[in-house]
Amino acid sequence: MKKILIVDDEQDIVESLKFVLEAADFSCYCAYNGEDGLRLAKEIMPDLIILDVMMPKINGYKISRLLKYDAKYKNIPILMVTARSQEEDKLIGEETGADEYITKPFELDDVVKKVEQYLK
Amino acid sequence: MIKILFISNRKNVIEKYNSFFNKKNTYEFFTLSDDSMILDVISGDTPDIIIVDSLIPDIKKLNKKIKSACENSIIIFLVSSNSADKDIIKYANALITDDMSEDLIISTINITLRMKNSLDMLSNSNKDLADSLYRLNALYSTSSQFAGTLDKAKLIQYMIEGMDKALSFSLTCTLSFCTEEKPVLILNSLYELSDELVTAIKLRTVLNYNSLFKDKKAPLNIDAENLKVIKQIKYPASRFTFTLFQYDNMFAPISLGDNFFGCVEIFKETAFSPDDATCFQTIAQQVALPLKSATLYQEIIEANAKLAKLERLKSEFISIVSHELRTPLTSIKNSLDILMSGRCGEITESGDKFLSMAMRNVQRLSGIINDLLDLSKIEAGKMDFNFAPTNINTVIDYVKSALSEVAKSKGLTIITEEAENIPDIKADSQRLEQVLTNLVSNAIKFTPENKTITISSKLVNSKDIHINDYFKDSVKLVDGDYVLVCVKDEGIGIAEKDLVHAFDKFAQIENSLSRKAGGTGLGLPIAKQLLEAHHGAIWCDSELNKGSEFYFAIPTAKIEQLV
Numbered sequence: 001m002k003k004i005l006i007v008d009d010e011q012d013i014v015e016s017l018k019f020v021l022e023a024a025d026f027s028c029y030c031a032y033n034g035e036d037g038l039r040l041a042k043e044i045m046p047d048l049i050i051l052d053v054m055m056p057k058i059n060g061y062k063i064s065r066l067l068k069y070d071a072k073y074k075n076i077p078i079l080m081v082t083a084r085s086q087e088e089d090k091l092i093g094e095e096t097g098a099d100e101y102i103t104k105p106f107e108l109d110d111v112v113k114k115v116e117q118y119l120k
Numbered sequence: 121m122i123k124i125l126f127i128s129n130r131k132n133v134i135e136k137y138n139s140f141f142n143k144k145n146t147y148e149f150f151t152l153s154d155d156s157m158i159l160d161v162i163s164g165d166t167p168d169i170i171i172v173d174s175l176i177p178d179i180k181k182l183n184k185k186i187k188s189a190c191e192n193s194i195i196i197f198l199v200s201s202n203s204a205d206k207d208i209i210k211y212a213n214a215l216i217t218d219d220m221s222e223d224l225i226i227s228t229i230n231i232t233l234r235m236k237n238s239l240d241m242l243s244n245s246n247k248d249l250a251d252s253l254y255r256l257n258a259l260y261s262t263s264s265q266f267a268g269t270l271d272k273a274k275l276i277q278y279m280i281e282g283m284d285k286a287l288s289f290s291l292t293c294t295l296s297f298c299t300e301e302k303p304v305l306i307l308n309s310l311y312e313l314s315d316e317l318v319t320a321i322k323l324r325t326v327l328n329y330n331s332l333f334k335d336k337k338a339p340l341n342i343d344a345e346n347l348k349v350i351k352q353i354k355y356p357a358s359r360f361t362f363t364l365f366q367y368d369n370m371f372a373p374i375s376l377g378d379n380f381f382g383c384v385e386i387f388k389e390t391a392f393s394p395d396d397a398t399c400f401q402t403i404a405q406q407v408a409l410p411l412k413s414a415t416l417y418q419e420i421i422e423a424n425a426k427l428a429k430l431e432r433l434k435s436e437f438i439s440i441v442s443h444e445l446r447t448p449l450t451s452i453k454n455s456l457d458i459l460m461s462g463r464c465g466e467i468t469e470s471g472d473k474f475l476s477m478a479m480r481n482v483q484r485l486s487g488i489i490n491d492l493l494d495l496s497k498i499e500a501g502k503m504d505f506n507f508a509p510t511n512i513n514t515v516i517d518y519v520k521s522a523l524s525e526v527a528k529s530k531g532l533t534i535i536t537e538e539a540e541n542i543p544d545i546k547a548d549s550q551r552l553e554q555v556l557t558n559l560v561s562n563a564i565k566f567t568p569e570n571k572t573i574t575i576s577s578k579l580v581n582s583k584d585i586h587i588n589d590y591f592k593d594s595v596k597l598v599d600g601d602y603v604l605v606c607v608k609d610e611g612i613g614i615a616e617k618d619l620v621h622a623f624d625k626f627a628q629i630e631n632s633l634s635r636k637a638g639g640t641g642l643g644l645p646i647a648k649q650l651l652e653a654h655h656g657a658i659w660c661d662s663e664l665n666k667g668s669e670f671y672f673a674i675p676t677a678k679i680e681q682l683v
Contacts, residue, residue: 017454020454020457083447104449105454
């Protein structure tokens, strides 16, 4: 079973993502702040990370950068999720190496489809 | 009495002229036999005429001596009729000879005197003319300086410099209301002023100031003790004393209508002429107008800065609020999605009805947030446009197919009338789709069942575009070809009084149907702004209960200018 790490300080969003992804046969790990997210990423070596941008302690951009510039983790696809939608934010997201950028509110089915696409 | 000094070393000649002039009582005649005493004599009582015997030794040197002591006296040389040295005439105003008759001598003297008087008059009026010209120049250069700045402190400085140029004062005391937050007394002085003198000047200035407002309330109460003083001293090594107050002085307010900018007093050791007074008043009056302009300019700048700040705060507020709203909205939407998908168990018919209702409203809220974000982005100039050659008919087709289902569900038909000769325009197709979607969605919202909505396009010259009176002033089209799109419905229409407000923010026309139809009232203002970014325009024709026609026009450009 493929392992997905969901990092978001909004527990409700984590919950709904976890629900649909588990229904699609993924095994989900959750973290509710950046620090835990980064630690968990290194610990469990997930197959994909769904990462929120605005989080306490370490934000999503920083986590993405830390992982993508580390040979050990750089192949883990990262889907960046945020309420921000300004073009420049999108650019920052891409610079930090995130593979995909999803704006809230999103369609749960779209997220599941994207995850499946990356883990084919 | 005409004073005549006669210098000759010949006794007989002195006697001759003495008897001749003393006979006449219009002359005061005195003589010298050599030039040793001359300076004492002429400096004490300057003669009108000096007659010099040309036989006096070294006459040229004597001439120089006389000229330096009394340049205004007339010098006449007495020469012998057979004298060869006629070129001494160069040094004299006239010549008389030994053999001239008495009448001829008197007449020579009178003519020379008259000539001298005329010359003096001419020279005086020349001097007056030069003075006026100089003053005029000073006024001119001062008013040029006034026109060149909106800095109030500089204007006051130019006023003082102008007064110095035109009137060369000893001291000016300018009470300025406009250069700093509080009134300030600017002292421009030739010499240093002692603290006691400055205190006296302060008191005097406040008295002068109060005297301007005898019958009405002064703009500000000034306390002489706490009045701030700025001293600008030209020669600090010397000092003015209290005798300064015996100098001639002039005083004027610096004001324009009800606007009071201060007052100025000027002191000078010598007397001011009436021309000086006019010049002084003129400069004090002249500076008031640019000071008024500067005040207005400053007010505009401050108001603009305030507005810009408010505008920025508003944009930031909208942006932050929108982002904060999106997160909980996402959670609600996700939960509804999961429930409606049946993954948590079967849903009853009425349960589905209420879930759909919740979902519809989540989508509506999401639309409102997107509209708010769009508007704040456009207003902050942060909206990105992807301009590319675009065919408007493609946009129309897309919107028609996207909204046909919704229209059908309301029993409405969308038809299109697309002209074939339409060239590509430079546009962001997604933004135009947004505009057209908004117009057609509105038409769907406000049109009752079984009616038709028509989307048409045509290529038309600006002079053939008719814009009704309500939009004539706000819609400006430049000369040239436009792609004109019209969305026509048979809906409820817009009342005349509301027509001009159709594109105002949050101005959804008040009636129960529109409220039932929902919406933020931001769609049309967003459409307007998006079109303006395309150098286009939007307007509408409408009749209550008959229907509306919404038009938008985008200028065409040569295709090579598009890419």
